[in-house]
Amino acid sequence: xxxxxxxxxxxxxxxxxxxxxxxxxxxxxxxxxxxxxxxxxxxxxxxxxxxxxxxxxxxxxxxxxxxxxxxxxxxxxxxxxxxxxxxxxxxxxxxxxxxxxxxxxxxxxxxxxxxxxxxxxxxxxxxxxxxxxxxxxxxxxxxxxxxxx
Amino acid sequence: xxxxxxxxxxxxxxxxxxxxxxxxxxxxxxxxxxxxxxxxxxxxxxxxxxxxxxxxxxxxxxxxxxxxxxxxxxxxxxxxxxxxxxxxxxxxxxxxxxxxxxxxxxxxxxxx
Numbered sequence: 001x002x003x004x005x006x007x008x009x010x011x012x013x014x015x016x017x018x019x020x021x022x023x024x025x026x027x028x029x030x031x032x033x034x035x036x037x038x039x040x041x042x043x044x045x046x047x048x049x050x051x052x053x054x055x056x057x058x059x060x061x062x063x064x065x066x067x068x069x070x071x072x073x074x075x076x077x078x079x080x081x082x083x084x085x086x087x088x089x090x091x092x093x094x095x096x097x098x099x100x101x102x103x104x105x106x107x108x109x110x111x112x113x114x115x116x117x118x119x120x121x122x123x124x125x126x127x128x129x130x131x132x133x134x135x136x137x138x139x140x141x142x143x144x145x146x147x148x149x
Numbered sequence: 150x151x152x153x154x155x156x157x158x159x160x161x162x163x164x165x166x167x168x169x170x171x172x173x174x175x176x177x178x179x180x181x182x183x184x185x186x187x188x189x190x191x192x193x194x195x196x197x198x199x200x201x202x203x204x205x206x207x208x209x210x211x212x213x214x215x216x217x218x219x220x221x222x223x224x225x226x227x228x229x230x231x232x233x234x235x236x237x238x239x240x241x242x243x244x245x246x247x248x249x250x251x252x253x254x255x256x257x258x259x260x261x
Binding site: 004010012014017018020021083128132 | 192
């Protein structure tokens with residue numbers, strides 16, 4: 001990942017922008033039932049451990065190139081995105097094949113409630129994080145700070 | 150294994166259909182001024198969802214992805230859309246074939 005970020009730095013003009021946007025695994029996704037008043041939370045969905053480790057590796061790579069002086073952070077934030085499903089079965093199928101999420105939701109409503117609304121629309125509401133960096137003009141990267149320095 | 154088979158993460162093409170609308174995503178990052186009139190590189194472009202979505206604001210967009218099937222889908226989507234200022238190529242983010250300082254914006258959308 002650091003190699004990819006170094007390449008991004010190489011092809012960017014000085015002052016050019018790098019945007020890193022990806023699912024935010026630091027917060028739980030929500031399984032929601034859609035009703036006449038909006039959405040109500042039926043459960044939560046965790047990111048699987050492999051992808052959590054990948055996300056930490058990505059965070060580490062970003063931290064290295066920033067502390068190394070290649071990029072300066074300009075802006076960061078998070079927004080929420082809903083993936084809609086026609087029914088609970090569709091949502092379950094989506095989770096069963098998902099690369100990032102664990103394959104089962106942790107339900108906070110009982111089974112009878114889930115069964116009652118099973119044929120109504122559902123959604124997964126997930127967080128997306130983003131960082132906007134600018135390429136530093138210098139051609140001389142700084143030495144990354146050592147731990148405790 | 151292809152020369153780029155051991156780098157980059159391959160994600161199924163249909164997954165892009167479940168991602169945020171590109172203009173909505175762009176609006177969160179800072180809106181159209183971020184790409185307006187600029188040369189943009191979309192690393193890990195998949196089927197071209199983001200590259201094609203923002204192309205009308207940019208001067209030119211290049212999209213690369215390690216998955217040849219994704220690039221084939223991106224090219225097909227470009228033909229359907231009629232957009233002319235976007236090019237797609239198979240490639241890895243770790244080994245870019247572009248000259249130094251050739252882009253104003255590099256996007257890693259759901260890539261790292």
